[in-house]
Amino acid sequence: MTKIIELKNVNKWFDKFQVLKDIDLEVAPQEKIVICGPSGSGKSTLIRCINRLEEHQEGNIIVDGTELAENTKNIEKIRAEVGMVFQQFNLFPHLSILDNCSLAPIWVKKLPKKQAEEIAMNNLKRVQIDDQALKFPGQLSGGQQQRAAIARALCMEPKIMLFDEPTSALDPEMIKEVLDVMVDLAKGGMTMIVVTHEMGFAKEVADCMIFMDEGKIVEKAKTKEFFENPKSERTKLFLSQIL
């Protein structure tokens, strides 16, 4: 099977502190991977390396056939194919929700404004906030903002979606509405890498679970096996604490 993302022997340091240690990871198209682990274990850094918001110092990262490196031209092109959803939503507060969604298609993909707005409205409908399209981010609830952020990423029609703790900054009653959207997206066949502690979500959609600790991938297993029969002691401890 062809791989859409390949990480080989990736190492990364923040100054002298090593945050990623010998990471090997392959992701097939349409595969859903959930990464969990204690804070500071490097999970966010790992997925931020995949669209090069962070640079790695050693090893190879190949996304959709292009290797990410110092001299990679057109890093923007790869980023346009990799959607990202942040913990803090990071919507653009000076633009309406509709403009948030249509801006990148207009300026990066050079779509005509009308078409871009059509795509934006379709995606907003998909995440069920099309009625909020003309409001500004500051006027929406956290859950609505995060759904808008997902819609914004989808408007670029990415091949891969990265989620960096998408529900950690939300009130409990808003988590579900965001997770529902993500489940829906997963069922639509999107390739997804999700950093989250929502184990219910993981059990429902993930093909594969990864547990990270201290910059290393401690355990990688099929979802069912991961929960029913974790191999390492560290994973068992972690699961016992959060389940």
Added chain:
Amino acid sequence: MNLIAKPSKDNIKTYVPIGLLLVSLSFLDVFVNAFFNFNLMGFLPSQLSYFLPLILGYIGFYLIRIEFSGVRSLDILNKNINSNNFNALLTLFTIFIIIKSIPPMLDWFILEANFVGNSKDDCTGDGACWVFIKVWFNRFMYGLYPDAEQWRINTAFLILFAVVGVSFFVSEKLKKYFILFLVFVFPFLGIKLISGGSFGLEYVESAAWGGLSLTFIISAFAILFCFPIGVILALGRRSSLPAIKYISIGFIELWRGVPLITVLFMSAVMFPMFLPDGTFIDKLIRVLIAITLFEAAYMAEVVRGGLQALPKGQYEAAKSLGMGYWRMNALIILPQALKLVIPGIANTLLALVKDTPLIFVVGLMELAGMIGLAKTNPKWLGMAMEGYVFAGLVFWIICYAMSRYSQNLEKKLSTER
């Protein structure tokens, strides 16, 4: 041994009217004294009559200082200007000084001032000689620009005001073209109209320009150019490319560290020495470049403040959508950063306008410079007060208008809830 009970809710009915009466009496005394030069309490010993308003007011304020009186206006009054004895005294002093200073100011500005006539000799009163402003008004507006050609300046400004005025009423789409015209076409059209030399217009050299019109011309051009340069420098200072970063830092720190008056002097005196023989750059243009670069350095730091205030997430979100450096800055970062620093930008631009009088060091005379020249005219000696009061008023009007505009802009651009 309380001679009088402490003011409280119980005695509010008697204390408040008495208190208010005493306070009013004290104000009335000062008022009559200031406006009619008559001492109401003249029958008292001189020391006592001098301090009586203060004593009356003080007692009055004491009597009405009732906590939680239940009367809204009284509570507000007490809280703001009468919260304790010291504040009551401060309040009294402030009001006395204001009352006392009104009559002399009124006298100087209006009552004793002279408005009619054509020469200094017509100014016989003790007040201001506004004849000076009237006689020199034309020079204050146009400098030494030939009278017969002044319609050109008027036309240029009329076009400007007309375009700006109309642009408020047109649709958003048309507005874009109006702004493009104002920024990219009008300045050069206007300058051509004023300087002449073609289209059958007589050439008027820039040394003859002056007065308020020159203030406007210099301010407008400097604002127009210093803003984009400042933004580029601000971005440059945060660039990840060391060469660009250090050039920006060097530029900003160099220009920020030198007084404007020095910069202007150098632009006029030293700069031509470095030019090859035979080349000549107009003095006004040199001064404009100097002011522009000087203010751009300040602008850069203001804008950088805005850039630093934006959360990192905004950069990351823009990048993750595939935007490159320029698109990210133009569409996401700068619109937010500039909005954040509108007060700072307004500050810098106001300072720029108020710095223009310094161009006198190179012999150019805008409004304040023209006034400085006029007051040294042998026939009009001793008119510095009138002149500079006038200059102050004009500058204040300009700056206040700019300040209001910036406040409106802030409100308009706000997308907060």
